[in-house]
Amino acid sequence: MRTLVPSPVRIIGTGLIGGSLGMALSGAGVPVQVEDVSPGTTALAVELGVGALPAPEDEDPALVLVAAPPDVAAALVDRALRSWPQALVSDVASVKTTVLEGLRERARPADLPRYIGGHPMAGREVSGLIAARADLFQGRPFVVVPHERTLPEAVTALRGLATEIGAVPVTLDAASHDIAVAQVSHVPQVMASLLGATLLEPTETALGLSGQGLRDTTRIADSDPRLWVEILGANAAAVAAVLSPVQERLTAVLAALDSLTGSPDPARGSRRALADLIADGNRGVRRIPGKHGGRTDAFATLVVLVPDRPGELARLLTEIGQIGVNLEDLRLEHELGRAVGLAHIAIDASREELLTRELAERGWTVAEA
Structure with missing residues (x-):
């Protein structure tokens, strides 16, 4: 061959x-x-x-x-x-x-x-x-x-x-590669591990309240420490360069939270600092390429309730195809004991209204994303 x-x-x-x-x-x-x-x-x-x-x-x-x-x-x-x-x-x-x-x-x-x-x-x-x-x-x-x-x-x-x-x-x-992987791989590992480490403190009752968001943001925290010590040590300068602005922003967020804690007259701009952080996070996430390499802000996400019965997810995907809408991405969320799962479906934004209407006519419940 x-x-x-x-x-x-x-x-x-x-x-x-x-x-x-x-x-x-x-x-x-x-x-x-x-x-x-x-x-x-x-x-x-x-x-x-x-x-x-x-x-x-x-x-x-x-x-x-x-x-x-x-x-x-x-x-x-x-x-x-x-x-x-x-x-x-x-x-x-x-x-x-x-x-x-x-x-x-x-x-x-x-x-x-x-x-x-x-x-x-x-x-x-x-x-x-x-x-x-x-x-x-x-x-x-x-x-x-x-x-x-x-x-x-x-x-x-x-x-x-x-x-x-x-x-x-x-x-x-080599230099461009190392700063790029610091930005998209090595620093995300550090941040996920930092978040995962905070979970050593909560009680079992508190952890029982966790949902898919916590699982998503900590998934890569369960990684091999020996391997990551070598990776982070070998790329220390690039990782530090990316983390430095994160440290500055975290300091600003802490200052804003301190100002808003029990103060009748919080510092001006405290709420704005928090809003800017969330908004910048929105914009950053939307820059992550989708499956065709394009930016994900060209997509819309529908959340469809899927009954916890055999064949229901397959039926949903089949009917999306019959409607003529291409699936760009799919994420499933299913909590223990819940009678339905949530299918987060990413599609071309121009097809959102059509798919929402057609799925509703076929008996599916479409919730807000």
């Missing part, structure tokens, strides 16, 4: 990302060799379909993917460059400047053109090989990070790999 990826591919490190890459590439017909510091993990990777154990008679890899944390990635990339002098070598660590600088310190100058950074923007709250999935990268950005001496064929190969596994290739330099 002809693919866009030079092969065979050697994957060094078979955790969540390395394992998922191997599954996706193997599924696309690319010969994959697997290697891990743990013999047990390597054996499990073979059993799960990540790839095959390399044999002495096998061809040398044409492309090596190092799937390891930022603090060890440079050393492993350097080892791969020296071991296979004809291979292109990439790493998929979530921070790129640290890896590139480490490589410049240790690699032979003649080897550097064969290196290109990469970062698939995909993951799960759970880590490890057992959580790997072949479809993890479908529709997700895959950042291709060349440096000033990277060979053009290395760029082509990594963009081809991204396309082959169903991802969307995006090219950035």
Whole structure:
């Protein structure tokens, strides 16, 4: 089978990302060799379909993917460059400047053109090989990070790999990549963890009042501390640069709340500071791209009550299709003991009135979003 990826591919490190890459590439017909510091993990990777154990008679890899944390990635990339002098070598660590600088310190100058950074923007709250999935990268950005001496064929190969596994290739330099992931990944992790940490204090009764909003905002707080210490440490400067304005804004919010607490004459602008925060949050969230890459403020969200009976959600989705409205996004909310679930349906804003009317005529209850 002809693919866009030079092969065979050697994957060094078979955790969540390395394992998922191997599954996706193997599924696309690319010969994959697997290697891990743990013999047990390597054996499990073979059993799960990540790839095959390399044999002495096998061809040398044409492309090596190092799937390891930022603090060890440079050393492993350097080892791969020296071991296979004809291979292109990439790493998929979530921070790129640290890896590139480490490589410049240790690699032979003649080897550097064969290196290109990469970062698939995909993951799960759970880590490890057992959580790997072949479809993890479908529709997700895959950042291709060349440096000033990277060979053009290395760029082509990594963009081809991204396309082959169903991802969307995006090219950035290392510094731009690191500030971008601080903004959209690393700082959100810090904020979710901060919020999650506040939940150590409430009573069980208080926690019993929680709803979907709390689950949504704390979902990624349940992440691997060891992994995130490495990621945040490797990208410390970029993360701090993004968090600094957050700290300033939080200080202003605290001042506003203090002014409004039991004061007959709160400071002027206190309520405005709170309103501005919520409004800016609205505008920021609407900038997150939807499934077609466009801004989500072009969409409208309907909330439809779905009876807690088998087949009801399937019936709703079928009838939306019959009405002729395309579903842009779907989120389900279902609290324990409630007789109905809430289906939050995002559609093109121009179709909101039609869908609301047609669903009501078919017996569905449409609530305000």
